[in-house]
Amino acid sequence: MGFSHQRTTTLVGLVLLLSSLLSSCLAAVPKPRQALDLSDYIGDSHEVARRQDPGFAGYLGVFFLGADPYVYFYLSNGNEALSFKSLNRGQPVMRPTKGTGGVRDPTIIPGGGAEAGKKWYIIGTDLHIGKTSWDAAQRTGSKGIFVWESTDMINWVNERLVVVEDNTAGMVWAPEAIWDPAKGQYLVHWASKFYPTSDPRHTGNPSNIRIRYAYTSDFKTFSTPQTYINYAPTNIIDLNFLALNDTTFLRFMKDETKKTVFAEVSTTGLFGKWTRPGGSSAIIQSGVEGPASYLDNKNPAKVHLLLDHYGADGYRPYESTNPASNSGWTASSRNAFPANLRHGSVLPVTQAQYDALRAKWGS
Numbered sequence: 001m002g003f004s005h006q007r008t009t010t011l012v013g014l015v016l017l018l019s020s021l022l023s024s025c026l027a028a029v030p031k032p033r034q035a036l037d038l039s040d041y042i043g044d045s046h047e048v049a050r051r052q053d054p055g056f057a058g059y060l061g062v063f064f065l066g067a068d069p070y071v072y073f074y075l076s077n078g079n080e081a082l083s084f085k086s087l088n089r090g091q092p093v094m095r096p097t098k099g100t101g102g103v104r105d106p107t108i109i110p111g112g113g114a115e116a117g118k119k120w121y122i123i124g125t126d127l128h129i130g131k132t133s134w135d136a137a138q139r140t141g142s143k144g145i146f147v148w149e150s151t152d153m154i155n156w157v158n159e160r161l162v163v164v165e166d167n168t169a170g171m172v173w174a175p176e177a178i179w180d181p182a183k184g185q186y187l188v189h190w191a192s193k194f195y196p197t198s199d200p201r202h203t204g205n206p207s208n209i210r211i212r213y214a215y216t217s218d219f220k221t222f223s224t225p226q227t228y229i230n231y232a233p234t235n236i237i238d239l240n241f242l243a244l245n246d247t248t249f250l251r252f253m254k255d256e257t258k259k260t261v262f263a264e265v266s267t268t269g270l271f272g273k274w275t276r277p278g279g280s281s282a283i284i285q286s287g288v289e290g291p292a293s294y295l296d297n298k299n300p301a302k303v304h305l306l307l308d309h310y311g312a313d314g315y316r317p318y319e320s321t322n323p324a325s326n327s328g329w330t331a332s333s334r335n336a337f338p339a340n341l342r343h344g345s346v347l348p349v350t351q352a353q354y355d356a357l358r359a360k361w362g363s
Contacts, residue, residue, distance in 0.1 A: 056297040057351035059084070060153065062108045062122060063344030066314070069102030069128050070095045071148075074338065075357055081296050081304050082317050083336035087361035094122070096146060098161045102128025103146045105174040105238075105290065107345040112179025112186060120347075121219050122148045123175050123188070126161055138193065139202040141171030145190065147219045153353055154360050164214060164222055168194045170206055174290070174343065178241045180215070182269050189213040189228055191237040209235035209256055229253070238343070242293040242303065242323075247272070250324055252284070252291035252305065260286045261307055265324040282326035284318070287311060290343030293323075297348050305329065308343050315341040 061074035061084050070092035077083040087093070096103045103124040111119035126142035144161040165172050175190040190213075193206040211229035214222040229236050235256035242250040248267045251274070255262065260283040266272040276282060284291075290308035292315075303323040306315045317337055322328035349357065 055350045056348040058349050058354040059346050060349050061346045062106045063341040064104050064106060066340055066342055069104050071106045073361060079297050082332050084338055099126040099142055100128040105343045107176045108347045109177045113184055120150045120153050125173050138170050143169055143172050145175045154356055164225055165192055170202055174238045180270055181246045185215040185217050187213055188216055189239050208232045209237055211236055211239050238290050240291045240293055252293060254289045261288050261291050263324050263326050277324050278326045284326055284329050292345050294346040313339045
């Protein structure tokens with residue numbers, strides 16, 4: 001009877017130990033979530049906050065203005081994410097001398113890798129709609145990307161128009177770029193539609209518009225372009241990325257067929273698995289285009305998103321601390337946000353950069 005009691009005690013102890021281990025394992029399993037809350041990344045090794053230099057003291061906005069296809073600079077009023085004033089007395093900082101003589105959709109790109117903090121690029125669409133029509137611009141438009149570069153964000157040099165697509169493409173629209181840490185190069189992307197080689201004049205029916213991409217280290221030489229997003233028969237344009245860490249990215253884009261903007265998220269890199277929170281019909285807003293996202297300098301859990309109300313007064317700001325939810329966005333205050341800004345981008349700047357920009361072009 002003593003042996004039986006000892007065995008029973010041992011078995012009970014073993015059961016309790018296994019139960020405790022199982023509970024610990026289950027507690028360690030992450031709970032599934034339908035949307036990406038930036039607060040999940042605050043405090044861990046991949047926190048969003050590390051993307052925001054504590055020295056950031058403001059924002060530089062780069063836009064075009066409606067019928068004026070040139071590059072305009074706007075500087076924030078202090079470190080306020082939604083308050084901007086025009087620089088250079090409201091005149092363009094850049095007027096293209098090549099291609100069509102017009103640039104739309106300008107994007108300012110901070111250097112990555114060895115160029116981080118040492119180089120910046122501005123790229124844009126080669127299109128002056130006043131000299132053509134929307135139909136012609138999509139059938140026989142420019143196949144190139146405008147590029148300017150700078151080592152101080154003040155002096156912009158080496159204007160060039162780099163051809164990235166062959167003659168089967170109808171156009172190259174809304175180019176942007178992001179540093180890909182997995183590749184160690186810039187991933188450049190744009191929207192194009194294509195015509196069969198049997199239709200060299202592009203008079204017939206084209207493909208749907210898809211997102212194309214290529215890699216570059218210097219915005220002079222590009223790899224052979226490939227298709228990045230093809231949601232045929234849907235037309236997709238205006239892709240915009242926001243990096244949260246080295247493997248987690250948001251991407252915003254316009255469904256040109258339905259005229260809506262929506263978000264997708266990947267936690268496994270730029271070429272990982274992308275999901276659309278809320279399902280295939282979830283959107284952020286309709287009747288808009290040109291999404292431009294940026295983190296808040298003072299609150300790293302907040303993301304700002306500019307959406308171009310192209311049939312009205314241009315960019316209007318939105319914000320969220322749950323930016324991949326699609327439904328988690330609210331309209332921001334527009335009290336200090338300029339009207340009539342069109343598809344562009346916003347970049348956080350340090351105090352030294354802010355002061356230099358104001359000294360160079362401030363009114």
